[in-house]
Amino acid sequence: MHPRNVLKNAPDFTALAIKYPEFRRVCKLELCGKVCVDYKNEAALRALTQTLLLEYFGLVVEFSPGSLVPTVSLRLNYILWLEDLLAAGLTKSVRGIDIGCGSSCIYSLLAAKKNEWSMVALETNPSNLVYAQKNIERNKLENKIVLFSQKQKDHIFQEYFEASDALTLYDFCLCNPPFYDSLSEVSNTRNPQKRPPPRNCPTGYKDELSCYGGEVKFVEQIIDESLQYKDKIRIFTSMLGLKSSLNQLKHILKSKNISNYCTTEFHQGNTTRWAIAWSFFDNMDLQKLNK
Numbered sequence: 001m002h003p004r005n006v007l008k009n010a011p012d013f014t015a016l017a018i019k020y021p022e023f024r025r026v027c028k029l030e031l032c033g034k035v036c037v038d039y040k041n042e043a044a045l046r047a048l049t050q051t052l053l054l055e056y057f058g059l060v061v062e063f064s065p066g067s068l069v070p071t072v073s074l075r076l077n078y079i080l081w082l083e084d085l086l087a088a089g090l091t092k093s094v095r096g097i098d099i100g101c102g103s104s105c106i107y108s109l110l111a112a113k114k115n116e117w118s119m120v121a122l123e124t125n126p127s128n129l130v131y132a133q134k135n136i137e138r139n140k141l142e143n144k145i146v147l148f149s150q151k152q153k154d155h156i157f158q159e160y161f162e163a164s165d166a167l168t169l170y171d172f173c174l175c176n177p178p179f180y181d182s183l184s185e186v187s188n189t190r191n192p193q194k195r196p197p198p199r200n201c202p203t204g205y206k207d208e209l210s211c212y213g214g215e216v217k218f219v220e221q222i223i224d225e226s227l228q229y230k231d232k233i234r235i236f237t238s239m240l241g242l243k244s245s246l247n248q249l250k251h252i253l254k255s256k257n258i259s260n261y262c263t264t265e266f267h268q269g270n271t272t273r274w275a276i277a278w279s280f281f282d283n284m285d286l287q288k289l290n291k
C-alpha cells in the first residue's frame with residue numbers, strides 16, 4: 001500500500017459496526033467475538049465501501065444496482081500515485097479527467113473531496129450517469145466535478161474536447177478501463193498456480209468489465225488520442241488489471257515514439273494492479289519515477 005494510504009492498517013470493523021447500523025447489518029460475528037466482513041457477499045462489499053468512504057472522507061455514495069463496487073484502498077492508491085506524479089511537476093490548482101467514472105464516480109469524488117481537485121468525469125453507461133450525477137449532488141461537489149455523457153464508446157476525449165473550452169489545460173487523466181476482451185472466453189486476471197484466488201466476489205455490469213480488445217485496446221485508444229491532444233493533458237495515465245498488459249502497452253508507446261513514461265504497482269492485500277503514465281511535456285520527467 002502507498003505509505004500515505006489511510007487504509008494501510010486494516011480498519012477496526014468492530015468500531016465501524018458499532019458506529020454504522022447499515023454496516024453492522026452485513027457483518028459477521030465469529031465465535032471468538034471478532035467482527036468480520038464476508039468478501040464473497042456483494043451486499044457486504046457495497047456496505048463496506050460506503051462505510052469507508054463515509055468514515056474516512058465524509059462521502060455518501062450509492063451504486064447503481066449490479067454495477068461495479070469499487071475497493072477504496074485501490075482507488076486511494078491510484079490517487080496517491082497521481083499526487084506523487086503531480087508533485088514532480090509542482091502543480092497548484094489541479095484539473096483532472098476521470099475516464100469512465102462508473103456509477104459511484106469514486107475517483108472524482110475522492111479527488112474533489114480529499115484534494116480539492118477539479119474533475120471532469122466521462123461516462124457512457126446511462127444508468128451510471130444517473131447515479132454518478134446523484135453522487136456528485138448528494139456530496140455537494142457540483143462546483144468541483146462536471147459529468148459528461150459520452151455517446152461514442154470507441155472514443156475517449158474527442159467528444160468532450162469538441163464540446164468544451166479549447167483553452168483549458170488538464171493536469172492528468174485517470175482511467176480504470178474495462179479489463180476483459182468481450183470476444184474472449186477468459187475473464188480471470190490471475191494465474192491460479194502462482195496467485196491465490198480472489199477474496200472478493202466479482203461485481204459489475206458486462207460493459208463495465210469488458211470491451212472489444214480488453215484493456216490493452218482501450219488504453220491504446222487513449223494513447224492514440226493522446227497524440228492528438230498532447231498539449232491538453234500534462235500526464236496521461238491508466239490503471240491495468242493484467243500484468244501482461246503493461247509490456248504490451250510499453251511496446252505500443254515505444255512504437256509511437258513516446259519515451260517519457262513510467263509504470264507502478266498498486267498492492268492491496270491479495271490484489272495487485274498496475275498503472276502506466278506518459279507525457280509530452282518537457283518539464284514532466286516521468287522516467288525518473290519508474291518503479
Ligand SMILES: C[S@@+](CC[C@H](N)C(=O)[O-])C[C@H]1O[C@@H](n2cnc3c(N)ncnc32)[C@H](O)[C@@H]1O
Nearest residue numbers: 070100101102122123124125153155176177208
Ligand atoms: C471498470 S469501470 C470503472 C468505473 C470506476 N471508474 C471505478 O473505478 O470503479 C469502466 C467504466 O468505463 C465506462 N466506459 C466504457 N467505455 C467508455 C468510454 N469510451 N468513455 C467513457 N467511459 C467509458 C464504463 O461504462 C464503466 O463505467
